[in-house]
Amino acid sequence: MxxxxxxxxxxxxxxxxxxxxxxxxxxxxxxxxxxxxxxAEYGFHGTSIRDLAGAAGINSATLYAHYPAKEHVLAELVLLGHTELHRRLQQALVEAPPGPAAQLAALVRAQVAAHADFPLLALVANAELHALSPERAAPALALREQSRELGLRVLRLGVAQGVFHVADPLLAATAIGSMGMQVAHWFGPDQPYTRDQVADTYAGYALQLAGAADVPAKKTARAPGATPAKKG
Amino acid sequence: MxxxxxxxxxxxxxxxxxxxxxxxxxxxxxxxxxxxxxxAEYGFHGTSIRDLAGAAGINSATLYAHYPAKEHVLAELVLLGHTELHRRLQQALVEAPPGPAAQLAALVRAQVAAHADFPLLALVANAELHALSPERAAPALALREQSRELGLRVLRLGVAQGVFHVADPLLAATAIGSMGMQVAHWFGPDQPYTRDQVADTYAGYALQLAGAADVPAKKTARAPGATPAKKG
DNA sequence: GTCTATACAGGGATAGAC
DNA sequence: GTCTATCCCTGTATAGAC
Structure with a gap:
């Protein structure tokens, strides 16, 4: 191309x-x-060295004064994306009020915010990772695994404490993580939600999904033990 | 390559x-x-005509006796994937018991099942769609839009009937759809869940997420080795 | 339908002057 | 660091024999 x-x-x-x-x-x-x-738009293999140089306003040869190969540019982006997400998740956990419910909400908010703040970066980091050689993909994969475990630990703790009610924390963590990940694919200025609206709403969804006993009384919350409103 | x-x-x-x-x-x-x-593995642009022909056991020139260009092969796969999902969603709705809760559960089960039955197809249909020219992407995009509306309608109806309790059905539909879509990325024989375990569990998650008043006491999946897993 | 052979554009990357 | 020029390979696609 x-x-x-x-x-x-x-x-x-x-x-x-x-x-x-x-x-x-x-x-x-x-x-x-x-x-x-x-x-983000055309994919790693769909972008040529000349495309890249042209967009940067330089000659294609000049690229090699800054990166030894095209793959290294992707590697830097992929690592940046995974690092940023992991950093935000850690910070969210540190700053969150105590208790699994507040921590899960904080994690989901942070994940959504990261993907809404930098959708291009999230897209490249996730959707183009496969184009990297194993050794250059490894650091990002390690970070991804650590991020995943943050959520999983909170879910397991919440189940153990009776705050969450899911039979399988791993599957719940996967489902919750999937919601937030996908945000990068649709969030943008052409849709009606603010970053924080999505983040807060998704945090509520996560708590509902996890069967949290004490879902904060948001508009979407229902009274626990309420009789089925009934029917269809 | x-x-x-x-x-x-x-x-x-x-x-x-x-x-x-x-x-x-x-x-x-x-x-x-x-x-x-x-x-699925290397992406459309990461796969050459010669790769493709070699894998099919033919000479690269022979490809052109069957498809006018590489892009047409992708177009066929992308359309197949979107068609299959839409077909299953429609069928699920038709066969579902009445009521938004049962219908939402049926839709999610169908979506998860489709992505678990044909993860490669789902991956190509979604992750490589962008490589198609607009006119060849259009049919798939139209089907996707129709599929999306199926879920959205069920959610809106459920909210109107007081069965669901979400402030924003569109956002809830997006979140629920995201869960199922991602299944294609991790489901496989190397993980402990059956297709139906994931489908049933995710259907339950969707109902919880939507604040369904009458979440059926459905079976929830467990990792084998924990407690007897059931299936549906 | 399938092959061999080939055209030829575009790909990643390097040499060497400034 | 940046350029011009270029190498050489891979990419898609076609021609034409069988």
């Missing part, structure tokens, strides 16, 4: 940006941001 | 198959099944 064959469809008009403080200065930063946009 | 550079990682050892009755006979069928596996 030399020039885009059709209008972007994979993601709508989302800001092309990276988390604070991680964009390299100068040309290397422009390469990385261009790659963020192009890899 | 001429030969796989590393072991498949995007999906584990999942059967390479298409829904009953849709695999074309003869060489065309072998091309389609090879494409299913390769596109």
């Amino acid at each position: 030399t020039t885009p064959r059709w209008e972007p469809r994979r993601l709508s008009a989302v800001a092309v940006e990276l988390p604070e403080g991680v964009t390299p200065p100068g040309t290397r930063g422009r390469i990385l941001l261009s790659a963020l946009r192009l890899f | 001429t030969t796989p550079r590393w072991e498949p990682r995007r999906l584990s050892a999942v059967a390479v198959e298409l829904p009953e009755g849709v695999t074309p006979p003869g060489t065309r069928g072998r091309i389609l099944l090879s494409a299913l596996r390769l596109f």
